[in-house]
Amino acid sequence: MNKRLTGVFTAAVLLITQALFVPMAHAAMVGTDTLVASEQRAAMEQKVLALLEHKAAAKVLAENGVSPEQVKDRLDRLSDQELTQLAEQADELPAGQGVIGVILAIILILVLLDLLGATNVFPAIHPIN
Amino acid sequence: MPFRGLIAGLVLLLAGCQTLPPPQSARQPANQQLDVPFIAQEKYQCGPAALGMMLQWNGLPGDAEALVDEVWLPERKGSLGIELMAAGRARGLLAYPVNRPEALFSELQAGHPVLILQNLALKRWPQWHFAVVTGYGDGGGRLILHSGTREATTSHWNRFIRTWARADYWGMVLLPAGELPASVRPGPLLHALAPQKKDALRHWRTAASRFPDDGKLHFAYANALWQAERKADALAAFEKTVTLSPSLAPAWNNLAYARLDQGNTEAAREAVCRAHMLAPDDTNIKGSVAEITDGAGCP
Incomplete structure (x- = not known):
């Protein structure tokens, strides 16, 4: 009985704190650093989207039944950190279209799709809701 | 037959050693020497020493000993470039990146010393080193640096550019409000000043009137x-x-x-x-x- 009460109490506390911390639709001046941060994010998204231009991309997407538009639409699900990591790795792909370059590109695209919840090739990667 | 592979490998290696000559802009003038206070580094502490020289050049206190706590990481036995930038910003200075040889010479010609990062060893086995470029001679054929324990030491262009390239051409100038780098461009300036707290208004006014x-x-x-x-x-x-x-x-x-x-x-x-x-x-x-x-x- 006691245990149950504690449970109810904890649940109530959780509910109340959640209600308190629901982000208010905040209206305010936009700071310069916010503008710069969103610019940087847009640049990262461009780099990640460039992956889809890779010659291996069309096949990987088709095999997994995902369209490039779906990837674009879901890109804002990625956290800044994930986006940065992907963008850096995409940046470091060998410039040529050699075998290793293609394999690395395929892996990166699959990681991207997993992160977006479109596929589940790598069970260790949990999609972002 | 295996020889052919060996020769091909050697040719590739040699090609890797070739470097570009200094940019044309370094010929006019062919020599430049700035007056920058020198601080000899202690132990591995090239970061605090290089930062101290930049601060003293700006007329600010730049005691390397005092800077060690601020920008030196004991476990890494080194400093991070971003921390050197942040330390400059915290003192009201603009920390602006210098990432190209042309920009390096423009800054020196404008009288601005440039703090650079070098990798003195190999890409896979790096030995990082911060130094301050204080001038050049022979149309860019040699660079003059305050580096480590050596004041106004000379480095040949070929060696300098390779060590700088291995550090991804990381470099910066530190300038007071009201002054701008010679190589300034609006996009990087926006990003460089966005985190500025101290003296921000004066910096932004200068930026807006320059562009x-x-x-x-x-x-x-x-x-x-x-x-x-x-x-x-x-x-x-x-x-x-x-x-x-x-x-x-x-x-x-x-x-x-x-x-x-x-x-x-x-x-x-x-x-x-x-x-x-x-x-x-x-x-x-x-x-x-x-x-x-x-x-x-x-x-």
């Missing part, structure tokens, strides 16, 4: 005026921003608040609705619309 047509720098300048409670000036600067960059939604958003503050409700609504039209998915702007139109929304 009178750049909307984003004017936006930042207007924000700095607003933060300094100079609201009428901020209003004028936001008005100018939207004429320069009519598609910059955040500028219309902020203009709305600046107009509202001056009692111009109708014009504030027009501005915030323009922002909403430009960026319909922006949650901040949606909130602004609700607040400024008293929940009425945009037509």
